[in-house]
Amino acid sequence: xxxxxxxxxxxxxxxxxxxxxxxxxxxxxxxxxxxxxxxxxxxxxxxxxxxxxxxxxxxxxxxxxxxxxxxxxxxxxxxxxxxxxxxxxxxxxxxxxxxxxxxxxxxxxxxxxxxxxxxxxxxxxxxxxxxxxxxxxxxxxxxxxxxxxxxxxxxxxxxxxxxxxxxxxxxxxxxxxxxxxxxxxxxxxxxxxxxxxxxxxxxxxxxxxxxxxxxxxxxxxxxxxxxxxxxxxxxxxxxxxxxxxxxxxxxxxxxxxxxxxxxxxxxxxxxxxxxxxxxxxxxxxxxxxxxxxxxxxxx
Amino acid sequence: xxxxxxxxxxxxxxxxxxxxxxxxxxxxxxxxxxxxxxxxxxxxxxxxxxxxxxxxxxxxxxxxxxxxxxxxxxxxxxxxxxxxxxxxxxxxxxxxxxxxxxxxxxxxxxxxxxxxxxxxxxxxxxxxxxxxxxxxxxxxxxxxxxxxxxxxxxxxxxxxxxxxxxxxxxxxxxxxxxxxxxxxxxxxxxxxxxxxxxxxxxxxxxxxxxxxxxxxxxxxxxxxxxxxxxxxxxxxxxxxxxxxxxxxxxxxxxxxxxxxxxxxxxxxxxxxxxxxxxxxxxxxxxxxxxxxxxxxxxxxxxxxxxxxxxxxxxxxxxxxxxxxxxxxxxxxxxxxxxxxxxxxxxxxxxxxxxxxxx
Ligand SMILES: Nc1ncnc2c1ncn2[C@@H]1O[C@H](COP(=O)(O)OP(=O)(O)OP(=O)(O)O)[C@@H](O)[C@H]1O
Ligand SMILES: [Mg+2]
Numbered sequence: 001x002x003x004x005x006x007x008x009x010x011x012x013x014x015x016x017x018x019x020x021x022x023x024x025x026x027x028x029x030x031x032x033x034x035x036x037x038x039x040x041x042x043x044x045x046x047x048x049x050x051x052x053x054x055x056x057x058x059x060x061x062x063x064x065x066x067x068x069x070x071x072x073x074x075x076x077x078x079x080x081x082x083x084x085x086x087x088x089x090x091x092x093x094x095x096x097x098x099x100x101x102x103x104x105x106x107x108x109x110x111x112x113x114x115x116x117x118x119x120x121x122x123x124x125x126x127x128x129x130x131x132x133x134x135x136x137x138x139x140x141x142x143x144x145x146x147x148x149x150x151x152x153x154x155x156x157x158x159x160x161x162x163x164x165x166x167x168x169x170x171x172x173x174x175x176x177x178x179x180x181x182x183x184x185x186x187x188x189x190x191x192x193x194x195x196x197x198x199x200x201x202x203x204x205x206x207x208x209x210x211x212x213x214x215x216x217x218x219x220x221x222x223x224x225x226x227x228x229x230x231x232x233x234x235x236x237x238x239x240x241x242x243x244x245x246x247x248x249x250x251x252x253x254x255x256x257x258x259x260x261x262x263x264x265x266x267x268x269x270x271x272x273x274x275x276x277x278x279x280x281x282x283x284x285x286x287x288x289x290x291x292x293x294x295x296x297x298x299x
Numbered sequence: 300x301x302x303x304x305x306x307x308x309x310x311x312x313x314x315x316x317x318x319x320x321x322x323x324x325x326x327x328x329x330x331x332x333x334x335x336x337x338x339x340x341x342x343x344x345x346x347x348x349x350x351x352x353x354x355x356x357x358x359x360x361x362x363x364x365x366x367x368x369x370x371x372x373x374x375x376x377x378x379x380x381x382x383x384x385x386x387x388x389x390x391x392x393x394x395x396x397x398x399x400x401x402x403x404x405x406x407x408x409x410x411x412x413x414x415x416x417x418x419x420x421x422x423x424x425x426x427x428x429x430x431x432x433x434x435x436x437x438x439x440x441x442x443x444x445x446x447x448x449x450x451x452x453x454x455x456x457x458x459x460x461x462x463x464x465x466x467x468x469x470x471x472x473x474x475x476x477x478x479x480x481x482x483x484x485x486x487x488x489x490x491x492x493x494x495x496x497x498x499x500x501x502x503x504x505x506x507x508x509x510x511x512x513x514x515x516x517x518x519x520x521x522x523x524x525x526x527x528x529x530x531x532x533x534x535x536x537x538x539x540x541x542x543x544x545x546x547x548x549x550x551x552x553x554x555x556x557x558x559x560x561x562x563x564x565x566x567x568x569x570x571x572x573x574x575x576x577x578x579x580x581x582x583x584x585x586x587x588x589x590x591x592x593x594x595x596x597x598x599x600x601x602x603x604x605x606x607x608x609x610x611x612x613x614x615x616x617x618x619x620x621x622x623x624x625x626x627x628x629x630x631x632x633x634x635x636x637x638x639x640x641x642x643x644x645x646x647x648x649x650x651x652x653x654x655x656x657x
Contacts, residue, residue: 191360192393194380196407196458206406210397290397292440 050266061266071267074247075274081159081234081246082227083278085166086174089227090220093175094212097182098204111179114172125168126236130156133164161237162244166227174223181215182208185294211294217286221279228275247271304370304461307334307357307494312376313365314352326352328518329366334462334496339488341509342498343529345541349518350498351390354464357496359383370461381410386455390466390498392447394439400426400450401435407458425457428483444471449480456487463488463495469504481508502542506530514538535575536583536655544585545630549657552582560654565625569601571652581657588618591631592646602646605629607637621645 053060065071100107117125132138133155140153155161189211190203198206231248238244247267255264312330315323327349334340342350355361357368359380368376375383386407394403404425408418426432429449439447448471455463468484469477485508488495499505505512506526514521514529514537522534533539540547550562550569560573562582571584608628609620616634621643623629631645 186393188389188391188393189395191380192387192389193395193406193410194360195358195383195385195387196454197381197384197410198406199379199381202410207395290438292396292438294396 046265046268049262050269053262053266054260061263062270064263065266065270070245071250074245074250075270077244078228078230078246078248078271079274081162081166081230081244082224085163085170085227086220086224088167089170089174089223090178090216093171093178093219094216097175097179098208100179101182101185101187103183107179111176114175116172117168118172118176120169122165122169122232123236125165126233129161129165129168129237133161156237158239159243162230162234162246165233165237166230169233170223170227173226174219177219177222178212178216181212181219185211189294210289213289214286214291217282221282224278224282225275228271228278247274302459302461303336303493305336306371307462308369309333309357309366310368311366312353312356312363312368314349314356314361315364323364325364325518327356330513330520331366332513332520332523334494336494337492339485339495339497339508339510341505341512342496342515343500343502343505343512343541344515344521345500348515350500350515351466352518353515354387354466354496354498357462358385358387358464360387384458384460385462385464386458386460388448388451388455388463388465388468390470392439392451394447394450394454396439399436399438400431400442403439403450404454404457406454411458421457422453425453428456428487429453429480445473445476448472452480452484456491459491459493461493463491463493464498465495466498467500468497469499469501484508514541516541532574533585533653536585539585539653539655544587544653546584546586546588546591548584548586548627548629550582550584552577552580559649562654565623565627567603567623567625567627569603569647569652570649571654572650574653575655577654578656583655583657585653585655586629586647586651588630589616589632590648590651591629592648593619593631593633593635593637594644594646595642596644601649601652602644603629604642604644607639607641607643610637610639619643 050061051058056063096110100110120128130137133153134140135152135154135156137153137156139155143149143153155164185208189207190198193203193207229248230246231252234240234244234246234249238246240249248271251264251267251271254260254267309330309332312327313325314327315325318324330353332340342353344350352361356363356376359375359378359382363376366376367374395406398406401422405418405422408421422435423432426435429452431446431449431453434442434446434450439450442450448468452465452468455465465484469480472480481504484495484497497505497508506529509526511523512526512529513523514534516537521538522529524532524534529538530542533542533544536547548564550564550567552560553563553568554561555573555577558573560571560577560582562569562571562584569584571582603623603625605621605623607619608622611618611620613632616632617637619631619633619637621629621631623645629645637643
């Protein structure tokens, strides 16, 4: 029994019955205003701006984007970074979170370790990567000293640099989110499965995975949106002129190098649309799974 | 995983938990017993006495802090639950919320690699045993508490395990369904022909179902015996109290004559039967209300007089509270109507007044 359920019985529900209006909704006004001012207004303004280019018709910007050879491929380049990074993050975080599902010393140690990259931010991570993975970095030094590999190591200023950076900055987020979903599942369900003959993997496959699926979809969406708007690492550890010229770089250049805010808005709109398509697809898949309480019975 | 066995041996099985102060306490303290094939054993005791702990230790869901469990001379206490293969009905059901009733019940069979064609008829039969045939397609969240409980029973027995462990499986059923399901559980037990360990805090359930009853208190076994002996010869005062000996009176011992003990307190003198060696001048007598004979005339040797101070109507008979002449109070069952203020004589059969050390 949660506080919300108790409140629902006593307070607001009564108000609804009496007046047909839930006064608790008033509490949402500040947040709604905030959303309108900070999100809806800029969005609508940008949308209008993208259809009002300096020259040409209303669709000129969109035509430009999809016909210019250094603009339209940015969608593919960004997806090629964001989708694998998200899959890696969610895919690795899931089994580790499952292993850590029992609260204990390890859970605390790992959680603490993983919070650190979140607080670092992408710029510090990029700097660390340049020191560590760069051509003169510790990694190549160590490998050369141990005579394991003498060739040049190219993990920065290219696709891999950005991908690694996205994994480092995105993994803790995915892990912590999934861990909270995993620990929310009543462990007695797995124990019941065990008495029915399910080993650890079968417990994961038949109990945890289906119950986690909606949460995983949500986590995927959040991690994807985060990775899709990659900017600092694409510049700092990537090759922003070519292989990691992601869509946000294109928008940045349009706005602050060519001072074409209208085109920049159009690029931002396209970026948002691509994200929306992916998120909608993933959340649509979520509907195929069970959603509801994840406890095993009374209590 | 075994499908049959001769005996399951528990030797000094102990499980401790960390208590608030940092030190450990034993939720289960040196449980020793042997369960033979075909036996129905009930674990009986008040809430928090360690019944679920004992069951979880046997199922493999809790590691032991000490002792050993062996199945036919083979140690199993380090095996994980899925290797032991005992069926378990959990106290809070633990149904899989994302699977239909049918899939919940069929889960154990799927884990054993059976084909869908083999599984379907078995699941259907298990569901009809617990009278849930019409609910196969529902999710657990769409069932009532009692229905969920019956799904949990069906899920545990459909795999025909060598040992079925049930943790208060009837606690959420109404009185009628409880008695029906009780009979069903006993019948299923006979049909499977293996063994059942059944946890309950309801003495009627334990008495009616079990071949042997284990009475526990604070993690310690008080008595392991047949229902008849548990009912008639409680090993100590705790067991007596738990088994419905509601009159517990403290007296002075005046004479001990082998089994016969003479006691007195105030104006009352009674003779009782010794059940446990006395360790002093004082003793406690435990008497079941229904074993006191209520009359109006003087009942002879072991009888006391008093007046009725309370009547609790109970259908076939009533529970009456009697204030004895010496100031003591006794509860008795009477099938003749009594009213407050009636003068009454109570006769206590000496062999049914059980004497324990105070
Ligand atoms: N995980 C745990 N940690 C600490 N103490 C525990 C834990 N599990 C059980 N206990 C304690 O062990 C004792 C026995 O618990 P158990 O669940 O076996 O009782 P029970 O006999 O099944 O009671 P009930 O009839 O209420 O279900 C209780 O005092 C309980 O508080
Ligand atoms: Mg219990």
